Amino acid sequence: AYVDLHGGTKRQAAWHSYIDTAEEFNEPGKFTALIGWEWTSAPGGGNLHRVIFTPDGADKAKQFMPFSQLESDKPEKLWAWLDATNKRTGADFVAIPHNSNLSWGKMFQVEDSEGNPITADYAERRMRWERVVETTQIKGDSETHPALSPTDEFADYERYSFVMVPTGPIAKPVEADYVRAALKRGLEIEANTGVNPYKFGLIGSTDAHTGMSAVEEDRFAGKGQKDSRPELRKNPTGLGSAKGWDMGAAGIVAVWAPRNDRRSIYDAFQRKEVYASTGPRMAVRMFAGWNFSARDLDASRFPASGYARGVPMGGDLTGKGKAPSFLVEALKDPDGGNLDRIQIVKGWIDANGVAQEKIFDVVWSAERKRGKDGKVPAVKNTVDLKTGKYINSVGAVQLKTFWRDPEYKAGQKAFYYARVLQIPTPRYSLYDAIKLGIDPRATGKPLTIQERAYTSPIWVSAKS
Template identity: 55%
Template sequence: AYTNNNFTADPHTAYNYAKGQPVIHPFNRTRVQIGTPLDFLVVSDHAEFLGVIREIHSGDGVDVSEMGWWDGIKAKLAAWYLNNHLDEGTALELFRDILPPPLPVRDAAKSVQLGGDSNLLPDMVDTQVNTWRSLTNISDEYNQPGEFTAFIGWEWSSIPGGANLHRVVMTDANAEQAQQFQPMGLLMSQYPEDLWGWLEETAPKVGANFIAIPHNSNLSKGFMFDDTRLRGTPFNADYIALRMKWEPIAEVTQIKGDSETHQDLSPDDEFADFEEFPFYLQSDYSPYEVKQGDFMRSALKRGLSMGAEFGQNPYQFGVIGSTDAHTGLATAEEDNFWGKMATDSIPENKNTQWEDDEPAPNGWAFSASGLAAVWAQDNTRQSILAAMQRKETYATSGPRIGLRFFAGAGLDALDLADGDLYGKATAAGVPMGGELAGGATSPVFIVLASKDPLDANLDRIQIVKGWLDSNGQQQERVFDVAWAGERSPGPDGKLPAVGDTVDRSSGKNSNTIGAAQLSAHWVDPDYSADQSAFYYARVLQIPTAR
């Protein structure tokens, strides 16, 4: 982030923006303010070289007095090189040079380095320790239980051969607990199971809970939700149990695209092409290839197959959204989006490409997305993290859509307007993220959705089902279960489009179509008690301007 002219935003900026306070944009210097404040935020800087680039450029320079001869030379060279790029405004090239080359992924994972010019960076251990201490103290400063939750966390940035395997690590620890460790980064290991092992060891030592959230799986070259380990060895019960423990949820939408599914994997899903991002994070170009292991829906289906094989399902996870903004500003609002990087916050900078004009993302490729929605009992670190651990979460691409989803026997008798619907539905069944044993007949699903009061109306609610058929083959189907307007499915089973009220000259939406709320009781017409299956709800707005 810092290498893209993000010189002034810091955790104070991030928390103040999230809480609804006006702040100054780090690049264009305008006054910016979130439309609807957030309830919680994790400021998750990359663990690798934490604070080092900022210190080299804007701090007191590099203290080489306690470094060896070679480290001192490296540090001075890095300082000159970084400062030259940052001061000359050529940071995009610098950022690209730090990315790894597109090498074979399993071979590249054996190395604990990024790539290219990152090897020039000095460790500056004291800077990293002091930066972590500052980040955790600031988080505690802004944490207000019951009003606003400021989480401590970081990003583990494994990206072997350009395969994005990043995880955002969150903890309910306070600053005193978090300062007992330095966050694990890829320079310790590029293997996810080593991160889980580190969490397994660290959590009891500091007396805190942690989760690791797979992040941007759509750019993982198929390795995020693979059917073998990154080391090339088969899954086993211990590996699956460790993954299930530490990764209960996954990110499904963010600025760098949507990770639910892809039209190549779900050709019968008319909405499977939402916010595609066909670019890898690497120093040299290679064409994007759609892989099963990149996307949530195919991962859930793969998990059913692995559950049948191993008796445990490693991909039985819930979902959230996040922004991944590198501006310090959690901007998921479509009409209030301030760029992925600080420099692409203005239209004239959004067309910036690599120097060699190879296909690469620019500012127009990025999406104003997303948000994490959590059904927690209290707005505290412990309560929110516990809800994530039980998977009672969902993702939105930015709008504050309210969603409830329950399943169980006999739920058809429940009144959807009952003030104690949650208590009665969970007494008879399970909420989102729950697991049901198969019965003789289909469970009843209850789904309720309400629009963002400040955003567009709703088009429809869908339930997506994945299952293993009698031959053990993975299948999927999308059901329309509630919709706005006087529409009926056609001969092909598809619901006609809701319409479009977007004014092309202004981007405004008249909101004269759609519904403010939708709900349904639903049973699976194809239910089979002897088939493993998953179900999740998807809520669509009426068309809006991007």
């Protein structure tokens, strides 16, 4: 029955209606409406969804019908269709892997869909279309997991492992499901094939099915109709064994583009000058170069100095130098919590060809000093658990720093991305509990969280 409804021209009227709506509301320079769809591949219940958009308009979009999982549930077939459609119509596309934490070990594998080892050809085809990945959303955060990053004190954030099949299994954390592990795996594959299949930028999205992108903790509108209101969230959502409070109020994508129009936004995705936020609208910039100094952060020079003498987030730093240096700046959401710290996450290949990771605290709010153990003490939690109010009496409105990797070895291939942490603020489930007059612990979720942003990585490949 599904195939019959899908076949022929049965979907054309609906697709053209979507296109016409996007065209009606697209206002270059003011409000950009993109034409796109979701490819909902889920072999065996593992989420391999991709969200696909085009920067082009109705003239090209009406020349094709969206490729769906009924045509094929294999990513390679999707990429082949994108390539063929691009050649036939001239339409450009971006395909964004979605919710990898629920892929059941399938999103970032070391083999292709047929079980063959990833080749340079596979890597090139994947990287042509999948320039960014979704790192955080309502169904959990996919940056990393405590089991995969045991030395990361902030890894335990909005975990969600409810595989979307009726029997309700729980996914065990594996490298193929998480973004940081995939970035590391990409370095290892590149060492063997010469091409990195996981050289992607990082974004966030909502995945809300309510028609509202309300991801603020104090006004979260839920994933769908079964968890759209506080009184419903103690109940199952219908997504595997998840309940309403298992959802996370996230996320959004930020784009550094010279103009607010379709082509400029597409170009930013292509060069990966984008970043993810779990909800707060904080502004974050990051650059890498061989010869930066602290002066490059001066207001009269930054960010022009970053572009002139280095590369922005999403870029490749090549050439020759003793160690890469970084300029990173974050400005808080005007309506949100202050900033706790900025960290830089590094991944590299060791002498044995194995990918490693390390997190560096590079700048933090002024009231604390690094301890003798090398750690920065936790920022104070100002949340009043009875009222849900917090005070921006700690943290910083803005953080910025110049940082050079003190552990870099000449010729090392590595990636670096920034993670910006807010001070603790109430999770939406705390607001719900206060409104409902129940014990917040009954939600089974943390009372407070530290929201965050993730920049796209910068890849360093220096000549020794």
